[in-house]
Amino acid sequence: MVMAFGTPGRDPEVLRPRDPAEACRMKAALGAEGVFVAGGTLLRTQWESGAAKMPGALIDLTALPALDGIAEEAGALVIGPLVRLSDLVRSEPVAAGFPLLAEAVRRIGAPSIRNLATIGGNVASRTGDALTALLVYDAELIWRTERRTETMRLEDWLADPGAGEGFRLLAGIRLKRAGAAAGGRAGRIAGGFRKLGRREAFIPALVTVAVLGRLTEDGTLAGVRVAAGGGSAVPSRLRAAEAVIEGARVSPETLVRLGEAVAGEYRPASDAFAGAEYRRRAAANLIAAEWFTLCAPDRKEGEHDPDP
């Protein structure tokens, strides 16, 4: 016996593409009336708040198992966009090679949200809290269009998503293994991620910062990467801040200059809860504090965990 419920005609239909190319064709044909859905957690908040209208059709990306799973490639890890945040946090290769990403994702939402939400949805939203961590790992995004596969650095895509965005399907996130990433010189990799919200947990970020580099044997920093984001601001690398400490030794004086560089460069967005100026200062202080902690002499060799 099948029971039937619901009001006909009020809910969107759900389309299940057979392959990424078909998903792109569906999107191209439907335009604004068709929306890619992964976990649907962000979309649901947008529909409920009225920020977005419920479309006529949902293009169910979970119909594409090829977009799920984490694969090892030569010198890189490729994370499928459908990987649930809770599975990403539990992934050993992610924890071992990209602990800042694991930490950033662990701080998103609550367990039940992470059981539904995907990393692809977080990235595609352009404001997800995982982005700063992905930026310091210099992640690449693999996009599918109807006919082609394109690879683009995350940083470039955040700066300019380009034309035809709606027809592109995120098909993978490629993370090159560290070592090669941070300049390849001797020393230890040092990295940290910080999320500042209005509560300690289960709250969207006001500010997220991520830093990564190599503390070389002579005490200078090499391959420094610094990124900030949070709220409705699209995250970015902070190149001027990076330049201040690249090749330098961390000292009270460099940290002050670093903080000034962050405050001068970072362009956060205000909302009803926190102004841009507050966020700029918070980002500057968090980044300076993070480097101070990471370069403290009592840190153990090889330590690369984001939390003390």
Added chain:
Amino acid sequence: MIERTNPLPAAADAAVISFTLNGEPVRLAVPPARRLIDVLRHDLLLTGTKIGCEIGRCGACMVLVDGRPVNACLTMMYQLEGRRVTTIEGLAGGAEALHAVQRAFLEEGGFQCGYCTPGMIVSAAALLAERPDPTDDEIVEALSGNLCRCTGYGGILRAVRRAVAIGREADGTG
């Protein structure tokens, strides 16, 4: 298989979704994007799952899908095809026996108005199924998506710790 007859004709845009609900296989003809919370509360009259914020922020609507807690207000029916859904009504083994977490909430007074309680219990039960002996930090983390406006959480944390103890006793390790 659920055998209740249903007076409504199949909706024009309905899809048939097959899943397991509290141990019973069910087949429902529903609009595929309909929220699980609406199907539970309005269509199936399983009102133990509560509704609060409707945007994933309060945890009153927590259910288990394949044993993992998810918010029924965020879950759409098509996402449940082939899955195993457990609501507060299906948590206990039988009609008489309470789940250890339910017993512990009663014994420790882990609620006041009780509105958040089904969601709290579902989240706590999921934690204990995975980690029978969690640390306090793990308990707090597991309940971080469940808000309570009444208790101040003291009684709730006590209840979860009590449920851990009940589990140990049942195990013979306590």
